Amino acid sequence: MSDRAAWLRSLVRDIPDYPVEGVLFRDITPLLAEPGALKAATDLLAEPFAGQTVDRVVGIEARGFIFGAPLADALGTGFVPIRKPGKLPGPVVSQVYELEYGTDEMQVQADAIEPGMHVVIADDVLATGGTLAAAGALVEQCGGTVVGHALLIELTALGGRAKLDAPLYSVIEY
């Protein structure tokens, strides 16, 4: 792990028993509050894609916006928000995905990702991988190709990486 990644990791706060008992929540808000940390995270998230064609970075509502938008800028490309149902105007493409209990749905504007586009998916934390896999399916529904996943944090014990076809790059691993 690089010095910058170690610094970023030191800024993540552990919150036991959140959101439910037995879960150790990795709270990124102290990192966000630290001057220069978002810039350092963005640089590290961008590194794996240097020299690659990236046409869009998508970010998953809501915390994926915090990392996805600056990453798009760092890669010299545009940002596309993936949102909860009913939040995006105009025609949308939808993807239903499973949660621990029940299902949820995410949407992207139908014209936001054009066929053949190379897309990076950004989010803050990879846990079980269900959300990220659904975002990938959404990109593919639009005819795009997922060239990689850019994550601040990977919770390796949950095995989410196995759900993803495209490469996963995470700055901090637990």
Added chain:
Amino acid sequence: MSDRAAWLRSLVRDIPDYPVEGVLFRDITPLLAEPGALKAATDLLAEPFAGQTVDRVVGIEARGFIFGAPLADALGTGFVPIRKPGKLPGPVVSQVYELEYGTDEMQVQADAIEPGMHVVIADDVLATGGTLAAAGALVEQCGGTVVGHALLIELTALGGRAKLDAPLYSVIEY
């Protein structure tokens, strides 16, 4: 209006009758998808605060994250998310505010804004000003001072500016 602001304005898409009939929705997603536009917007949002003390930029969930996080970085300071209830771990401070029908609530972590801090509030669109005024009240509950509001778009006909005590800077006006 500067050339850059005019360019950004040309990237906003008008969607009639969204989310309800009679409302003209200003859709910022084409702007976000345009390479370099978020950077230009961030530069313009940062300009009014050059030379001022800014200790934190807060962004209002969810689209406020897209502009607030890069703005914090541009101002060399940290970012604080204001979120919907139940999304932030640890002790929080809450603010209830009125919607057209009913009320909503927003929260910030209790230790995210310290007494005496100079805070900029960022969001994408100023409409009636209710959300922004509530965010300001939340900052003041924490002992912070709102030094300004940084908005991509101001819908002037709705008069939201009158609800705000601190200065409002918007890149695009309608």
